[in-house]
Amino acid sequence: MNEVRKVIIIGSGPAGYAAALYNARAALVPLVLAGGKWGGQLMLTTKVENWPGSNEGIMGPDLMEKMRQQAKKFGAEIVDKNVTAVDFSKRPFEIHLGGVPPAGGPPSEVYLAEAVIVATGAEAKMLEVGEEKFLGRGVSTCAVCDAPFYKDKITFVVGGGDAAMEEALALVKHAREVIIVHRRDQFRASQIMQDRVLKDHADKIKVIWDSQVAGVAGEENLTKIVVENVKTQAKQELAVDGLFIAIGHKPNTQIFKGQLELDKKGYLVTRWGDLGNFPTQTSVTGVFGAGDVVDFRYRQAVTAAGFGVMAALDAERWLEQQG
Ligand SMILES: Cc1cc2nc3c(=O)[nH]c(=O)nc-3n(C[C@H](O)[C@H](O)[C@H](O)COP(=O)(O)OP(=O)(O)OC[C@H]3O[C@@H](n4cnc5c(N)ncnc54)[C@H](O)[C@@H]3O)c2cc1C
Structure with a gap:
């Protein structure tokens, strides 16, 4: 049978690597199951300017490589594979990797742990019109992160909920123009957020109603989008510097369904509000959650x-209490 690890960390974004660094320096020799696409969301971007201490900014993939090496330096082990299933109903906890096991047969790869940290992050929902190749080069899913790059530029926001309003409000401080493209003829955002956008910034924020972004174009950077009216199917090609997609996020919790408490949108629930001893603990004692x-x-x-x-x-601390 496999050795039982003290801590296994699932996920290798900033949350997973920071957890690994701390657990490694505490001599717990954590194993990071980093996923096939290690490094998390910052691998999809270019310059990160809001990482404290990096005065000149740092490229997202460079930052993640540094975090990975720092965790390794102190003894974290890293396996770049996806977790496909977990069994948190028994101790030690079981974490399964690899393909689907043969019917009735044992799974291909199993790791055992006394404690688990889930840091599998989330993914921004995309339009799926080819925009992913421009991520970090004209396409963004985070105005708080990227709005300052669009000073005096023409920007578009796609979406109609509170998140889209927040993106527009973050952009309006920098951009020359902010145009929201929304599929319906009204927003579903809260009234207060709508008022901030439509009334307080009516001079700079415009809305294209009943419309969707149906195409993107550009060489290295995004330069044009095709906006289609969903009622008339009329299309227009518009020049753009920045396209901010705010149509929601999807937490990576599929494999935890039935094992850990999730909220109605699928986010992992921790005891943060309980002010218990272990605020990051999930619904299962010994399993902790962190990050997006x-x-x-x-x-x-x-x-x-x-x-x-x-x-x-x-x-x-929880492991210490277990003796
Ligand atoms: C394009 C873009 C630009 C951004 N720019 C900035 C910025 O400039 N500044 C800023 O502060 N924030 C920025 N963000 C947000 C920031 O990247 C996230 O808030 C942060 O990465 C969240 O970290 P995390 O560790 O919680 O999760 P993630 O970064 O999402 O990492 C989760 C990791 O878990 C892995 N994983 C998922 N499922 C499994 C599984 N079953 N088995 C194993 N591994 C799994 C994934 O492969 C991934 O590596 C940006 C995000 C995007 C998308």
Whole structure:
């Protein structure tokens, strides 16, 4: 049978690597199951300017490589594979990797752990019109992160909920023009957010109603979008510097369904509000959650990393209590 690890961390974004660094420095020799696409969301971007201490900014993939090496340096082990299933109903916890096991047969790869930190992050929903290749080069899913790059530029926001309003309000401080493209003839955002956008910034924020972005174009950077009216199917090609997609996020919690409590949008629930001893603990004692897989509000690299540190300290202290 496999050795039982003290801590296994699932996920390798800022939350996972920060947790790994702390648990490694506490001599817990954590194993990071980093996923096939290690490094998380910052691997999809170019310059990160809001990572504290990096005065000149740092490229997202470089930052993640540095975090990975720092965790390794202190003894974290890293396996770049996806977790496909977990069994948190028994101790030690079971974490399964690899393909689907043969019917009735044992799974191909199993790891055992006394404590687990779930840091599988979230993914921004995309339009799926080819915009992903322009991520970090004209396409963004985070105005708080990227709005300052669009000073005096023409920007578009896609969406109609509170998140889209927040993106528009973050952009309006920098951009020359902010145009919201929305599929319906009214927003579903809260009234107060709508008022801030439509009334307080009527001079700079415009809306194209009943419309969707049906295409994108550009060489290295995004330069044009095709906006289609969903009622008349009329299309127009518009020049653009920045396209901000705010149609929602999907937490990576599929494999935890039935194992851990999730909220109605699928985010992992932790005991944060309970002010218990271990605020990052999930519904299963000994399983902790951190980063964007829990946090649908702040969604920043530095908040995810801080959250990872909290989970690592909670896991460490919880393990100490187990004796
Ligand atoms: C394009 C873009 C630009 C951004 N720019 C900035 C910025 O400038 N500044 C900023 O602060 N924030 C930025 N963000 C937000 C920031 O990247 C996230 O808030 C942060 O990465 C969240 O970290 P995390 O560790 O919680 O999760 P993630 O970064 O999402 O990492 C989760 C990891 O878990 C892995 N994983 C998922 N499922 C499994 C599984 N089953 N098994 C194993 N591994 C799994 C994934 O492969 C991934 O590596 C940006 C986001 C995007 C998309």
